[in-house]
Amino acid sequence: MLPLPALIEAVGRAFDAPPAPAQRLVISDDAGQDWVIMPGLAARGGLLCKMLRVGDGGGPSDQPTISGVVNLLDGEGRLLSVLDGATLTARRTAAAAGYATQLLAPPRASVLALFGVGGLAADHLEAIASVRPLAEIRVVGRSPERLRRFCEGMGERGYNVRAAAAGEALDGADLVVTVTTSPEPVFADRDLAAGVHINAMGSYRPARAEIPAETVKRARVVVETRASAWHEAGDLIQPRDAGLIDEGHIYAELHERERLAELRASEPAAVTLFKSVGHVALDLAALEVYLAALPSPA
Numbered sequence: 311m312l313p314l315p316a317l318i319e320a321v322g323r324a325f326d327a328p329p330a331p332a333q334r335l336v337i338s339d340d341a342g343q344d345w346v347i348m349p350g351l352a353a354r355g356g357l358l359c360k361m362l363r364v365g366d367g368g369g370p371s372d373q374p375t376i377s378g379v380v381n382l383l384d385g386e387g388r389l390l391s392v393l394d395g396a397t398l399t400a401r402r403t404a405a406a407a408g409y410a411t412q413l414l415a416p417p418r419a420s421v422l423a424l425f426g427v428g429g430l431a432a433d434h435l436e437a438i439a440s441v442r443p444l445a446e447i448r449v450v451g452r453s454p455e456r457l458r459r460f461c462e463g464m465g466e467r468g469y470n471v472r473a474a475a476a477g478e479a480l481d482g483a484d485l486v487v488t489v490t491t492s493p494e495p496v497f498a499d500r501d502l503a504a505g506v507h508i509n510a511m512g513s514y515r516p517a518r519a520e521i522p523a524e525t526v527k528r529a530r531v532v533v534e535t536r537a538s539a540w541h542e543a544g545d546l547i548q549p550r551d552a553g554l555i556d557e558g559h560i561y562a563e564l565h566e567r568e569r570l571a572e573l574r575a576s577e578p579a580a581v582t583l584f585k586s587v588g589h590v591a592l593d594l595a596a597l598e599v600y601l602a603a604l605p606s607p608a
Contacts, residue, residue: 311603312398312596314437317405318412320595325409325534325565329591332538336515342366344515346378350590355385358590358597362395366491375428375491376400382597393600400433402596403588406564407487407509408437410532410584413570415485415507420445423479425496425520426489426512427451427460434487434511435464435471447471448479450496477501488512488520499524504579514587516544521583523549529583530561530573534591542587 335347344364352358362378378395411419419442424435427449435447447469451457457473464471480486480501486508490496499522502508508529513520526549533539539546540557549555562569564584573582 311600312401313599314401314405314408314433314440316599316602317401317596318408318437318441320599321402321405321409321592324591324595325567328563328565329535329589332535332589332591334542334588334590348588348590348593350594352382352594352597354601356387356390357383358593359383360395360399360590360593362399364491376430380593380597391600396429398593398596398600399588400430402592403430403489403511403586404433404437405596406534406586406592407434407511407584408441410509410564410586411438411485411507412441413567414532414574414582414584415442416505416574416578418443419484419507421483422447422485422487423450423474423483423497424448424487424489425450425476425479426487427453427456428489428491430489430511431460432464434489434509435469438485438487438509439469442485444485445470448474448483450474450476450479452490452492485509490520491518492520493518495522495525496520498522499528502581504581506581508581508583510545510583510585513544514542516542516547519544519548521545521585523552523554525581526559526583527554529581530577531559532562532564532570532582532584533560534564534586534589536560536563538587538589539585543585545585 337345346362348360350358360380376396380393382391461471476497488510490512510521
């Protein structure tokens with residue numbers, strides 16, 4: 311009910327114009343988990359509210375990295391739907407990466423370096439494959455067992471997937487996706503080639519940064535909104551606080567389509583970085599796709 315081609319189109323529509331400011335509450339517990347609440351007003355009236363648990367995701371356990379629910383209320387506050395929060399989050403986040411890749415990645419980009427094998431990884435691989443002709447996918451993961459299972463599972467789905475170390479994964483890659491909960495960079499800037507497009511999708515806290523500061527400094531950075539990025543994106547906040555960049559370093563927001571179209575044409579060797587922290591506009595886009603897929607009442 312959330313097919314990625316339709317979701318990617320819905321994300322594009324959601325960012326036709328600057329989205330309304332996002333509201334999000336994040337509560338951390340003593341076990342190192344985050345409890346996240348994200349509300350948003352539905353276009354047809356009523357409220358969508360997502361409640362998630364986000365764990366560390368680094369161990370061999372079968373416990374999912376993300377779990378939770380999405381509640382949809384109508385304009386009178388009545389419950390219409392309860393959706394799986396992990397599925398909706400993974401699909402809409404992957405659709406945002408697919409949309410950014412459509413706008414920013416070289417048209418013939420075909421080698422993907424994927425960092426992370428948790429709850430977001432498979433959907434991101436599928437999303438990137440739906441907008442670029444992937445010939446090879448190199449996957450990096452912290453847990454050998456989860457990495458093995460992921461590669462086997464995606465191989466069974468027909469993808470050319472293999473496990474790799476970070477430097478090996480980046481050798482010749484023209485697309486990079488990071489979907490980890492790592493508090494520190496997952497690769498070295500020196501291993502990154504010119505012209506690469508990066509989707510940094512995992513970190514949403516100031517204390518976490520998947521992307522090296524040196525990469526951020528040389529990249530053309532695109533975000534959902536500047537306000538959310540400077541509030542939550544450790545990948546940007548940490549280099550700013552270290553004096554490597556300032557807040558003018560963000561090249562564009564996702565809705566600035568004409569500016570983004572000019573970027574790859576005018577700077578083919580530029581490293582482009584889409585840094586996502588998530589936005590309720592993505593959840594609302596997924597909601598519209600879901601509602602459109604429901605069978606009509608008899």
